[in-house]
Amino acid sequence: MQQPTAGTAPHSVPEPSDLRVSADAVLSRLVGDADGTTRLREDQWRAIEALVAHQRRALVVQRTGWGKSAVYFVATALLRQRGSGPTVIVSPLLALMRNQIEAAARAGVRARSINSANTEEWETVQAEVAAGEVDVLLVSPERLNNPDFRDQVLPRLAATTGLLVVDEAHCISDWGHDFRPDYRRLRTLLAELPSGVPVLATTATANARVTADVAEQLGTGEDAAEALVLRGSLDRASLRLSVLRLPDAAHRLAWLDGHLAQLPGSGIIYTLTVAAAEEVSAYLTARGHRVIAYTGRMENADRQAAEEDLLANKVKALVATSALGMGFDKPDLGFVVHVGSPSSPISYYQQVGRAGRGVDHAEVLLLPGPEDEAIWRYFASLAFPPEEQVRRTLDVLAAADRPLSLPALEPQVELRRSRLEMMLKVLDVDGAVRRERGGWTATGARWEYDAERYAKVAHQREAEQQSMRAYAAGSGCRMEFLRRQLDDEGAAPCGRCDNCTGDFYTPDVASAALDSARGELARPGVQVEPRRMWPTGLPGIGVELKGRIPTGEQAAPGRALGRLSDIGWGNRLRPLLSPGSGDGAVPDDVLNAVVTVLADWAKSPEGWASGAPDARARPVGVVAIGSHTRPRLIGSLAEGIAGVGRMPLLGTVETGAGPPGRSNSARRVQSLTGALGLTPELADAVRAASGPLLLVDDYTDSGWTLALAARLLRTAGATAVLPLVLALQG
Incomplete structure (x- = not known):
């Protein structure tokens, strides 16, 4: 050229x-x-x-x-x-x-x-x-x-x-x-x-x-x-759209197991969360299907290799989050299946549009699930912050004598890193802040919080969620519905979708496949990684902690019954732990599953029953973390574990005025440092026990409650602290 x-x-x-x-x-x-x-x-x-x-x-x-x-x-x-x-x-x-x-x-x-x-x-x-x-x-x-x-x-x-x-x-x-x-x-x-x-x-x-x-x-x-x-017209003549409602996650996995091979060519199975992508991929692989998980947590080289395998039809499907997103170009993609419903029909149209670009026929299937709405609410909570948090950030930047990096700024505001960065980028474009070498600075330019626009955007998101519910439940043409959501003036019945033709997918699943799926989803146990480094910037907010947490003050790797975002135990735990769910004794099925987790943990390579030379010693006692919202749930869980394990329940870590709300790591550590404490009786019991302890809580999000409670127990004389929670957020 x-x-x-x-x-x-x-x-x-x-x-x-x-x-x-x-x-x-x-x-x-x-x-x-x-x-x-x-x-x-x-x-x-x-x-x-x-x-x-x-x-x-x-x-x-x-x-x-x-x-x-x-x-x-x-x-x-x-x-x-x-x-x-x-x-x-x-x-x-x-x-x-x-x-x-x-x-x-x-x-x-x-x-x-x-x-x-x-x-x-x-x-x-x-x-x-x-x-x-x-x-x-x-x-x-x-x-x-x-x-x-x-x-x-x-x-x-x-x-x-x-x-x-x-x-x-x-x-x-x-x-x-x-x-x-x-x-x-x-x-x-x-x-x-x-x-x-x-x-x-x-x-x-x-x-x-x-x-x-x-x-x-x-x-x-x-x-x-x-x-x-x-x-132009947004109709896709090659796509046949369908929706299939199944009773639960086990039925969805079993259905995929029984029908994946019949779907045309190779394709994409979308999930709403990383946990679900890994769960679905692991199950289908175990059942003999050639699939690969594809998420934002993967290294770039692994994602590229997965893309190349799908392009070459070496796999039947990628089980992907939106990390695969819009940017995958395979004209002969034969199907797109969603295990879980996206919150926006426009986003859904974009993802299903990956299929059927260079072939005459492609199948598009939505398998909605009960966890969808909870996941929508979580992502909605990450919207543009309230005005007081924005003003606080601007004030901190204005008072600084140098650019502040995200790690330096984060401890001084009530925002997590990803949300803080998103907000700063918006403020940068609006002229209120500027990104420079070394961090962010305030420009001093006048800036107005456009509350009306942010409220309208939030309302629009809620309307999109309602539209997605209507799409899944509707009896009219599905392609016409999506085209109308995109204001496509030529929208008309497609004559191809399940509602237009009356040709619906059957919900039938083989009993053996259903039993296998139920067994996979019922298998409890997720590792909880401990915190090993203090957040950056704690001394700047009055907490004299920095660098690596001393080994003698760390929690050990722990266990959770499941993730709130997965489609197995997550569906059981979300109603139990959701805001407003009330408090009560731990259900028998949940306690029994926790006991299974403990048994598997004991036999794991690092477990006390593994027989390995460097295996951790058997726990000698149980400690609960106090709760202002679910004291009966956590108390009964700790009592049940102590009874089954024939260990003493030593007491409860006090939580002061209550745990902090959703915040960044530095602010959470600051709040917890003053809130958590051991009673003299509990401290004496820990010293007398002189061995590893199980630390029990309802769920962990950032991990800092477990980390700081473990630090108190280790300082009091516990040789190890093994966190055990019902749920892991994320």
Whole structure:
């Protein structure tokens, strides 16, 4: 491809008929059509013509598989031939970046990326861009707010870019289902683009409200004459949508076991949580199916290997969280099954849109579960913080004499790290704070808390949840329902879904498969990892603890009956531990399962009954953690364990004014340091016992209650503290 020199003006653009011929030729190379007979769709051509011939800004809202990437790759090739600078594509999709770099090469377009997975290549890539050796630079949105990138690389890109592409543009809008604050940094890039540089925004999932908001934020809405909005039908003729309600999680696993092999080709099984993905994957693997779990906790290399196995049809399915998300490009994907319902029909449409892009028929099935609503509530709790928490953060930054890093800022505010970072990114775009080397600073600019907008967004989320309930329960056309949620004016009955055809999946499962699934889900026991390091910044809030927790003060690895987020014991424990559930004696089935956990723990490699030379000694007593909400539950659990294990119940760790609410680690340690304590009687009993103790609580979230209670018991003379809880959050 011709290399433009710095400062070279684009060549004159040929007549539209010649441009169309050139565009179709590039498309043929892109798709590997040796005969050169492939032609652009009419709307694809309209977008390319607007970008190349008229340097306009365009917003393209088209279904997955329509060919949005063809628009920007063809436009890039044509613009580069005419001397324009490289195309910059902002995309959150690491998987799609890999796919697109390979696709671009087929069209003679040299593409490189800068993202969190290739940090060692950043300097080389930036040098290649500066030398004119790169036609397309794919950039992840978080790079836009990196201080070095923002201050040094971004201005050069803005000055030399020939085309700016914003992929998955719905992420810009906080009305969208996948709002990402980093995306709003695009305002800066757009403002610094030289006059006449075309801009393309693309998405497959934007209703009218999100479309208008994206257009406004991208600047395409400032002058209607300058903006081109191309919105097509969102119908997917290859997809057959179905819903199947089953009695419980065991039936869902058994159904998958019995029917997975009959689903066409290979596909994706989506779950709502990491725990569920690991649970479903482990069960199906044990039953002989070739599946791989795919979650955000995996190393990048493992995720890439899993993607490649699915692309090559070496596995029947990836069992994935939204970490796989939008950015997976496999045209022959034959099915998408959801074990659990997403909270947004728009998000659901996006995920199911991965299937059937290059085949005539693909199956899409929703298997809703009772845990869905609890998971929705949890993610809803992570919304933009209340005004007092935002103001507190701004005050702390304003009073600081230097930039504050997240670890330094976190102890001084009542927000967890991930939520704090999200809030700061929004404030950065709003001009109230600025990210610099070393951390964050307050700008002193006037800032207003837009409570009305945040409330409306929260209301919109609740409306989306209600729509998802209606989708699962509805008797009308399912594709029409989803299209109407996206304000698709042409929405009409599809004639393909289960409701349109009356062709429903049967709930029948083999008894052997159901017994196996019940056994798998009933198997209790999850390891609880102890805290080993104190949170950063504790001395700054009056707690003189820092660095590594001394080995002699640490808790040992513990056990939980299950995770609140899993589909096995989680479904049993959530009603027992949910707010407002009341207090009462531990149910017999729960206590019996805890006893099973203890027995398995004792026989584990580190357990006291394992016979291993370095095995931990048998516990000599039980200690409960006091509770202001469930004293009977925890007390009866501790009594039951003591009775079964023939150990004394030594007493209860006092919890003062009550445990702290949801907060970050530093604040929780600060609160617990003053709240937890041992009575003289309990301290004497611990010293007299002189051995390992079981420490019993209802559930653990951050792990700090267990860590600080264990520290008190170890200091009092316990040789080890073994935490045992009903549930592990997360």
